[in-house]
Amino acid sequence: MTERTYHHGNLRAALLERAWDAVDAEGADALSLRQLARDVGVSHGASARHFRDKQALLDALAVEGFARLNAALGAAVSGDAPFADRFHAAGDAYVSFAVRHPAILRTMYTAKHHEAASAELIEVSHVAMPALVALITAAQEAGELPPGAAEEAAVVAFAAVHGVATLATDDLLDGFPWQDATAATITAVWRGLVSAGSSTRTA
Structure with missing residues (x-):
């Protein structure tokens, strides 16, 4: 070149x-x-x-990273598969991205919180959560999840999945396959969301 x-x-x-x-x-x-x-x-x-400067390059790199991650998450939550399957696919897509690109993911979040973060970066970094909220809301409307605060459920799901991603990328799973850890975590979160309705009814 x-x-x-x-x-x-x-x-x-x-x-x-x-x-x-x-x-x-x-x-x-x-x-x-x-x-x-x-x-x-x-x-x-x-x-x-x-x-x-370097920060401008890192900002652009973070925009690209979030764009790629958002595309993967968007593909996971779209379609006609059961809501539980799409929920699992979204979590797996996030952890898979983190495992493949741990340094990129760290750069994405660091750049997002930098004082010089561009408006484009801020915007693209906020795309994934509304998509997850929309998925949970649709599952609630379809009767597969009980009514409740979809935003809160999405934050819980993100916290759990990001936790698995952090454990996997920091090599803290002690040899336990990250795929299995991801599947088990997502299953537990989904079951918790499903059972929240029965807990409310019996309270």
């Missing part, structure tokens, strides 16, 4: 792709704009036209 790529409008995408690979492999601390420019065969000045 040469300077000519910049003039064809592909340099931003090339830098972002290379940054993804670099962070995926070595973490955000190892990321260098100058090295990225060298890797794709352009000057540092050319790369600076797209990313003024």
Whole structure:
């Protein structure tokens, strides 16, 4: 790749792709704009036209990460499968992403909470939770889950699944397969949501 790529409008995408690979492999601390420019065969000045500094690049990388994660979660919750199956698929998609891209996921959340976080990043980071709330609400309306605060149920589900993801990526499962841990956790959360109705009725 040469300077000519910049003039064809592909340099931003090339830098972002290379940054993804670099962070995926070595973490955000190892990321260098100058090295990225060298890797794709352009000057540092050319790369600076797209990313003024490292934080801007990390912001764009986080946007890309949330976009990919949202796409996976969106595919999981859509369709005509039973609500429980879609709920399981969404949880599995999240943990799978975390296991495949732990450094990327950490970068996504770090960039989201940075004081310089872009409006685009804030917006894309808030897409997944409403989709989960919508799934739970639809399950409630269909009678598969009891009535209740769908937002609260979604937060509980996210906390549980993110916990499994953290245990898996930090190698704290002591050899227990993350797939099995994910399945067991999601099953327990779903059963808890289902049983919440009977608990309310008998209270």
